[in-house]
Amino acid sequence: MTTPVLEEAAAAPGGTPRAAPSRRRASRRRALNDALAGYTFLLPNLLLLGVFLFLPLVWAVRLSFERTGGFGDGEFVGLDNYIRLFGDPIFWQSTLNTALFTVLTVPLSMIIGLALAVLMNSVLPARGLFRTIIVLPMVISGVATALVGVLIFDQNIGILNKLLRFVGLGAAPWQSDGAAAILSVVLVTLWIRCGFNMLIYLAGLQGVSPELYESARLDGAGAWNQFRYITVPMVGPSTFFLLIMNVIYSFQVFDIVYVMTGGGPGYSTSVLVTYAYQNGFVTRDQGYAAAIGIVLLLITLTFTFVQWRASRTRDLVE
């Protein structure tokens, strides 16, 4: 990754014509100087990215074609790992759970984020304080959040079930029922995510000119119509950005699920990353874990590409 850079830098001084006018020579020297400085400034970053991101990426691809027995070199087995994935019910369940988690968390966190942003953009006392409270969960670590989640959602001694019993609704089976377990993970995720969505939407809303609302009001548009026909279209770019960020985040969910449910009960909350972790570091089937990682990468890339195409078409149409 870094070698072509060095070669290019070394090759640059090659073709300097001798009899150039001094002005041109000066500008040439300057360009050479810039190039040398440029590569030098980039070198530390490129080294880190090359060694710790690009190299492992290539390695992961290779690993996904190997069978490994924990330590030592693996043997090349072609597409075996991928074929195994295809017939692995836990892999399919993890994929489905990842999709379900994404489908639930992404729209909900965006809707809540937009609602909060509209609220924070309106006339309100102590607006700064409210905004601080909404953003605050963003600085709490995933592990601490998940542990509070465990405590709140504990079936027996959790405060939520105590509350549900108190109001006569009866305790919910947060740990013994798969659907309830997924719901608990989704709720905790929303707690973390709504602040980020609110901030991005708030920034988008502050770019909308108040005159638009003023003229809509004069035309007799009610609050809902103003929201529907001015606010929603005007924050379109924020929505596009948030969609990508939220989907990628949800595809990669790990901390919350790993700490809160460990994928259980059974495999009912297992997602792609927790399943890959389990294969890679618990059962030590590294080739198989790498294959799951590659599948995750392909899904992410496909989604990003589709989104990008969709946004391009939209831009062309408008």
Add this chain to the structure above:
Amino acid sequence: MTTTTPTLAVASAATSTSPARPRKRGRGARISYIVRLLAAIAVSIVLLFPLYWMIVVAFSSKQELLSRDLRLWPREFTIANFTTVFDTFPTVTWFGNSVVIAVFVTALTVLVNLLAGYAFARLRFRGSNLLFLLALSTLMLPVQVIMVSQFKLVTELGIYGTYWAVILPTAATAFGIFLARQFIIGIPEEIIEAARVDGAGHFRVFAQIVLPLCKPLIAVLILLTFLSTWNDFAWPLIALKQSELYTLPIGLLFLKGQYGTDYGAIMALALVSVLPMIIVFLVFQRYFVQGFARSGIK
């Protein structure tokens, strides 16, 4: 990590509050004002409750938590959970590990990204666009995809189970390059030209002119990098093995593994781990909000 992954850095005015226009309207407006206020209060209660509950449980006795009746505040405050956590577990060591790792990662990442940002913003050279795209593409790469091979890599390098196994891969991020490039592009060309004409080399221009002008940017980068490293979980979990080297999040998980349902102790340690970041956030809120919002909006 993911929360702070930016794609495009374009200045936005998230922090500037739009002037509240005074409206003289009738009862409808007043009712809507009250409804909004109540909604904001309700949202705040829901959002603050987990933190409140963390504090309550951390200061409550075990019996109280196990009782079946609903109590939203502790009968009596006890610091027994904190004594347990500090006496039985190397909490101070874990805290120190978190500080050391976060400081090293932050220093390395911010310096390296500022250098790269300057090169992409101010220097013209062959391949710079390609390299920029390459760096950009790493932001789309889920780190989880490569965790197994990263683990194998640090093992091969002989640094598995050391601070460096956490620090180096964590510092390998292009996050910050874009904010840095964007910010440095905004510095007037003339300032840099004048110094160049006076014979200053790029390193002097960078160190003596660009860096001092980048203070707000550096503040944002330091705060965001420190925060995400402090809270990082998956990679330290993989890269560290001895419990004396654990960071606080890994220590928290370890404590849960040892103590099971002693939530009082778990919440006490959780509180110790999140409190520094809450304080830093409240003090430097302006920079955080700017950073969170700028790390994205297009």
